[in-house]
Amino acid sequence: MDKRKKVSLLDKDILVVYYTYTGKTEVFAKELRAYGIRTLSIDESSVVNEPFILVTPTYSFGEVPKTVLAFLENNSDNLKAVMSSGNRNWGGNFAIAGDIVSKTYGVQLIGKFEMNGNKSDVEKLVSYIKGVDNH
Numbered sequence: 001m002d003k004r005k006k007v008s009l010l011d012k013d014i015l016v017v018y019y020t021y022t023g024k025t026e027v028f029a030k031e032l033r034a035y036g037i038r039t040l041s042i043d044e045s046s047v048v049n050e051p052f053i054l055v056t057p058t059y060s061f062g063e064v065p066k067t068v069l070a071f072l073e074n075n076s077d078n079l080k081a082v083m084s085s086g087n088r089n090w091g092g093n094f095a096i097a098g099d100i101v102s103k104t105y106g107v108q109l110i111g112k113f114e115m116n117g118n119k120s121d122v123e124k125l126v127s128y129i130k131g132v133d134n135h
């Protein structure tokens with residue numbers, strides 16, 4: 001089944017889970033909350049028993065953070081889409097964690113953003129959740 005279609009059919013209240021190490025993704029999540037989106041900061045032992053969208057930074061020369069990998073090992077059944085962050089200074093590895101998660105789990109990569117993200121990055125995810133994005 002096409003998980004992208006599944007997401008657009010979900011209720012508009014889907015949970016956004018995120019990982020942050022140095023706090024930049026937390027700033028992004030705070031902006032999402034300002035739009036009324038529910039968010040949850042995860043660690044390796046988090047358990048999420050409902051559909052969710054993952055927001056993850058990229059670390060260690062183009063890798064998905066180990067904490068996120070451990071989280072997904074237990075929770076990937078409920079993963080519906082991913083958005084990733086990073087820094088363009090990392091060139092071809094920019095926000096590549098999103099590509100890896102998308103490919104590994106067969107879910108849509110909604111987009112990539114730098115550092116805290118900007119208004120348009122936040123609105124991209126909000127639009128996706130509201131189902132008005134062209135997906």
Ligand SMILES: Cc1cc2nc3c(=O)[nH]c(=O)nc-3n(C[C@H](O)[C@H](O)[C@H](O)COP(=O)(O)O)c2cc1C
Pocket residue numbers: 019020021022023024025026057058059060061062063085086087088090093094095096114115116
């Ligand atoms: C050791 C280290 C490795 C990183 N590796 C990458 C990378 O491979 N690709 C990328 O796009 N960003 C990379 N970054 C940048 C982070 O993904 C970026 O700063 C992100 O916004 C951090 O999110 P956080 O503050 O929520 O942890 C790296 C940062 C550090 C400190």
